[in-house]
Amino acid sequence: MNSALRAGCDMCHSARMTRQSKFAENDGIRIHYSVGGDGPLIVAVHGFPDYHGSWDDILPYLEDGYRVAAMDLRGYNLSDQPDDVDAYDIRTLCTDVAAVIRAEGEERAIIMGHDFGGALAWQLAIFSPQLVSHLIVFSTPHPVLFRQEIGANPEQKERSQYARNFQTEGSEDRLSVDKILGIMKLEDEAKIEKYRAAFERSSFRGMMNMYRKAFPKGTGPRPADPDALPKVKAPTLIIHGTDDVALATSGHDNSWNYAENDLTLMTVPGAGHWVHHEKPELAGKTVRAWLDIRE
Template identity: 45%
Template sequence: MKHIISVFGIVTALALFNVTALADSDLEKRVEHGYADSNGVKIHYASLGKGPLIVMIHGFPDFWYTWRDQMEALSKNYQVVAIDQRGYNLSDKPKGVENYDMRLLVGDVAAVVKHLKQDKAIIVGHDWGGIVAWTFAMMLPNMTEKLIILNLPHPRGLNHELTHNPQQQKNSQYARNFQQPDAHTKLTAEGLSRWVTDPEAKKKYIEAFKRSDFEAMLNYYKRNYPREPYTEDTSPVIKVKMPVLMIHGLNDTALLAGALNNTWEWLEKDLTLVTIPGAG
């Protein structure tokens, strides 16, 4: 397998990390909003541009608006669709941890692609959106044109780190806390928005989180995050069959960079890995 920094990778990386000041209010007027039906669960999405489909999947705590700069940059050549994952903002919030199983989260993305009358898409995911994107690519390779992952190692890489790296085990204490029954009662919209530095954007995040379901947010951890005692995944490997671009900030303390090692063992096509010192 070749390991290359391709033109595709560089161009996409630059687009994904575009930090140009943009007129967010103008963008909000131009995006088209819609809903896809995922077996009775409404999944909200925002769409901008025309062309090949890109579906962008946010993480925790976030919502579709996190992709606004990337939507602006990529919409010149693509139809860029950013979803609200179930439990968040304008999407439905079904009760029960079983309704946040990874297979259902993957089904939500597939429902959006089908709703838009497309056969496949470039799938982009960050954080929890990253693990949904990885799993989507493994479960539905025929619907995945390319895969772009921001700060989420391959699930087997994360599992390996949790099993063997005491520092990763220590740094994952927050996830074990989130798995506790009443953890959601400690969350607030204001607290979840602390990481947003732009005052106008922060207002939008607080509004979105007030529309969200905190228990649903943490059901992602309760249903899908590995639990102690951590062990290696010994199930048969399902290799990712399309080109993969990974972008990883090396200051991410929740997901240590050691989990990136050996990613190519789980891929069939080219891997482009871009690491960014000083970014989390």
């Protein structure tokens, strides 16, 4: 990283830019997002269990050169929370991301996602390439590779059992705010309280509906030929913590076979599923440098 960029990041650490709370509307559903910064638009999409504050620790490395819109997925925090399971179809969730892009007056954006948000980011890049200028994914493998990994790797199948448990009726009744916080293993008290407030405002049923509707129920690839899927046109950055307990590092093997443009895979030894929380400086500076050399 050059000295000017380092100075800019350090300055942004000490004086965070003002962020605004906004809503985008998608077919009658309001999607909340927090936006701040100046420059090309990044739409940041969190996973389970999380909310738009997932990205707070890496924003200081981005906001002085990019406009970051961090959204709450439907069902979470300040976004609307429909009960119907069909409202959480993955294609519908992708249109929520598109609605945020439109609300910011843009036709396309840099899409950055983690966990379930990473799955949405892949879907957008594959099936709606006109919306995605650059793709940044934390943790989540390409959808074809993920299904293959579940089928071929017993360890990954075991790691993913929680998601199949979430698909059962009444799984939301077995959740609580404390249980969800326990999954994340947060240590900072101020961050814990922010997450507690966000989860108290969220719909556990909505969270589970995402898994009921969008998570693979079988093993292996879908019947359609995976080679028939369009390759990702956008330059792609994948960041993965090698100690991720939910998603195996091997799930990213051969990601490049599904990329039409350049693809960068960075593994972070010792980091877990929330690598952007555990290693925010490394994650933030990596994203910033990777984007800057492509502008």
